[in-house]
Amino acid sequence: MKLRNEKQAQRNNSKKVFARDFEKAEWDAAYEEAQRVWNHQTAEYLLTKPLLADFLEEALDQFGQHCNE
Numbered sequence: 001m002k003l004r005n006e007k008q009a010q011r012n013n014s015k016k017v018f019a020r021d022f023e024k025a026e027w028d029a030a031y032e033e034a035q036r037v038w039n040h041q042t043a044e045y046l047l048t049k050p051l052l053a054d055f056l057e058e059a060l061d062q063f064g065q066h067c068n069e
Helices: 002-018 024-037 042-047 052-062
Strands: none
Touching: none
């Protein structure tokens, strides 16, 4: 269960960083914040964000990664 929580925190963190709540250089602070605010509704919260896929794609791009469609 902990790994799942950590993965959700990472995705929430990616969303926050690239939604401009945090800058890329603030990744560690953003990750700590995402872990702090994680709860059992985190996955549901993320799924309600219509631009989540765009934010995650931009996050991957910022780190030099790409998602094949």
